[in-house]
Amino acid sequence: MGHLIEAVREGSSEAVQIALTARADVNLRDEEGWTALTLAAADGSVDLLEQLLVEPNVDIDYPNHWGETALSRAVFIGNERIAKLLLDEGAKVDLADEDGDTPLHVSVISGRLDLAYLLLENGADVMVKNKSGNTVQDLAHKYGRKDFVAILGDYRRDSMWTTVLEAGIRVSSYFGGMINAGIIEGKKGVECTVQVCVEQNNQHDEDKSKQSELSFTTLLPELLVLCAGMVETQDMCEDILERLQRVQNYFAENEEIAAIPAKDSFPLVTARFHAFLEQHSNHSAVERLASTRTILGLLRGFHDDIDGIVTQSDLADSTSIAFNWKEKWEKDVLAVENRLINSWKANSSELSRELPDAASQTGALLLLNSEAMRHKNGYSARSQHLLESASKKIARMSGAPIPEIPEWFIPCHEVQRHSKPFASGSYGSIYRGIWRGSKVVIKCMTVNTPFEKRAFLREAKIWHKARHPHIINFFGACCSSHPCFFVCEEAVNGNLAEYLDKKKSRGRELVWSKLHEAALGLEYLHQNGIVHGDLKCNQILINGEGTAKLTDFGFSFVLSESKPKGAGGATRWRAPECLGYKEQMPTFESDVYSFGMCVVEAMTYDVPWGVYLPDVAVVDHLRHRQFIPRPSVFSDAEWDFVLALCALNLQSVSN
Structure with a gap:
């Protein structure tokens, strides 16, 4: 076996460079057909992969004995960065393995919607069948991946426009052709016209854009209502919505110059913003106070995402897109702080209705004390004082015991979960999501009785102590939310x-x-x-x-x-x-x-x-x-x- 392959197996960048300097055969295969490149991709070794990709004779698409290429392995392990590197270097997107599965098939099997989008953006064919006769849509239905079913339909090359036409007629009929700023009295205007689609089978790129526009249009009424439920951060949420609307309008009016990659990422940002609002809208005063730090961070992230779309599309100089959110950010944050303080002064008498029993009062104390103690540096002196004052008021009002904050406790607002579960049963539902920037699995459990609550707490305590290479990593749990949930690592290769x-x-x-x-x-x-x-x-x-x-x-x-x-x-x-x-x-x-x-x-x-x-x-x-x-x-x-x-x-x- 070659020294280069051994160096990759060891994960040694220095050894790889020595082998390359000695003119090792970069395409040499081991007994199972692995090259150094496919091994680096399979191991998720970005640095080693980048070293190998600069070699002039490297074969990016060389398969192993099972027909797996570096790209299919990157998709299989769920490494988006490696997949993008390979695609940028010209990796063939539709090469099938011995089962006839293309990388797009593998993304569906693995449940990686982000990689499916990446492959589709690079021209992956949704109509290819594997050796079992299944297209990627067939697999999406088979595995119950509803989110995949939705996006794959957007990319079908034969009958996609029929779907758009039917959806356009339904939306136009339901909203009477116009969604107006008057949906919520007194709120800033976000106006959108529902366009009835006309079939143009020879304009595939235009079709995709109009279906994206239709999806955004369909969501607008709900997004406006959800923004109103954000209370103290409503204006900042509506700023995000206004920016999304401006970008969508620009794409619709400038088909010939808008960059396709940016257009394809637009629905993703919209979907994440929708999920964010669904999770955080219409919360209690205690929940809003405890989650403000997290929500402001997420809103800033959405602005950054939209900035990325604008930059990719060369729209930075467009007057219709311009939105100087950074200049007003500190002022907006201060306004949120003032609203929170005024809200607590005005509505503190309603706490007894919001927290009617010992369980809800203890949960509120756990949430507020966790935020105040763990994130002191994330607050101004005024906000820190408000958190402490709220905790004291609840403790005096209720007489509830001051709860200990478990090491494993994760507040609900710190975990951003997808809007739809990928598995469910009598126990509850399981979602994918994000915690501290990492992809995680969130297991929401049905906890209705004191016995079930004790069992949940015992389970969290057990799992927190179970640290072993062959035990799924446990990041924490939330016992103050409804439902309660565990947060653990995502096993991208399934069971x-x-x-x-x-x-x-x-x-x-x-x-x-x-x-x-x-x-x-x-x-x-x-x-x-x-x-x-x-x-x-x-x-x-x-x-x-x-x-x-x-x-x-x-x-x-x-x-x-x-x-x-x-x-x-x-x-x-x-x-x-x-x-x-x-x-x-x-x-x-x-x-x-x-x-x-x-x-x-x-x-x-x-x-x-x-x-x-x-x-x-x-x-x-x-x-x-x-x-x-x-x-x-x-x-x-x-x-x-x-x-x-x-x-x-x-x-x-x-x-």
Whole structure:
């Protein structure tokens, strides 16, 4: 194997440069077909990739044995920066792997809307089918990715205009052709005309622009109402909306000179602004006071985003676009501070209605004290005094206990979540979002009773302590919001079942490697007195580096603490003693049994017992001590291992 490939594997920039200086073959492939470039992309090594891209003979599109190019690997691990670097260097956007999946297919499978936009902007074909006969839209429907379904429709090259025409007629009919400034009396005007579309099949770029305009037009009434609900920051929010309207109007009036990349990023900024308003509009006085610092930072970020669009489009000198927000920023911030102070003076008597019980009063104290203590440097003396005064008033008014601020506490306003969840169930919903500039997953949990609240707090405490390479990183949780939520790292490669299905050609070695990593995570939990209690392959996630990590201790508990019977995972993974009318609490041993079922699931690419045997039959078999029949894929030694893990007399299972 070449020294250059070894240097990339080691992640050594110096060793890479030495190899390149020695004229190493930059396109040399290892036994699996990886070149130095594809390895750097797969590992997310931006610095190494940039070193390799300057080599004159580097082949950007050289695939490995599974047909994966550097671009497809960058998309697979969710690295937008690497994908953009490769596309800027001329990487082919529609090259398919051995399954027929193009990078756009992979972006849908991985749930990366940002990368899908990037690929579409670079000409990715939405009509290509993989070897299973699926277009990217088919996959979006299959995986329930509604946000993808919406944007992919914008880029269809055959019947896209039919959709625009129908939508235009509906909007025009509903709003009577004009959305006027009079929607909210006394508010600044944002006027927009709904244009009825006329079919022009030979003008694809113009079509995309008009559909974008239609989307913005459709959102305008709601955006205006949401801005009004921002109270103290309403004027600043309407400034953002006015700027978006000016940019949209300029694009509509100057089709021939407006830059396409900037136009394509415009809907993204609009969608994020909409999600921001949905999350923060119409909040209580306490929530508005505690979140002002965060909201001002986000509003400044939206101005910066619009500045970026203006710069990309060479619109900086346009009088219709000009908006000197920076010159009035400090004045606007001071006005917000004055409104907050005056609002609290005028409405403090209404606190008892806003905080009617001990739980809401304690939650308000937690929110205000966290903000005041953690972000002292982010406030003026007047604002700091206001936070402290509000806390004192609530404490005196209510007599509620002053809560301790947990290390893991994250206020709701600091997490910006997407408007639509990507998964949901009886437990709640799961969203993607942003926290401190990083992409995260937000798990919103249904917490309605005191017992559920105690369980949530216990879970946060357990997860906060569980720091291990094979446990999903826990960033924090919020127990003062409705719903309560956890914040953790995003596993861009999905769960183990999805990952192995995608990587089936890698064979058994990959399966056992990922199972070993999961076992290390489970061992760590057990060594710390934690029972997982809900282990199956979809609770083993794969991060961007391909590392297996355990998640969702939805029924985990510390052995010294009580837990009601009946808690546990799905029937096919649960140990026999955790099933039936006399079911026991999950134990270390039942976790080991569930891990054995994970081995069966991973090796067979199927749920334990297969999809045709109903759950009631599985329970009946186990009650009669009949174990799952041996699948043909297992060797004798491998099956003996499963039997040892899943011994029906679980007390005999060794730790």
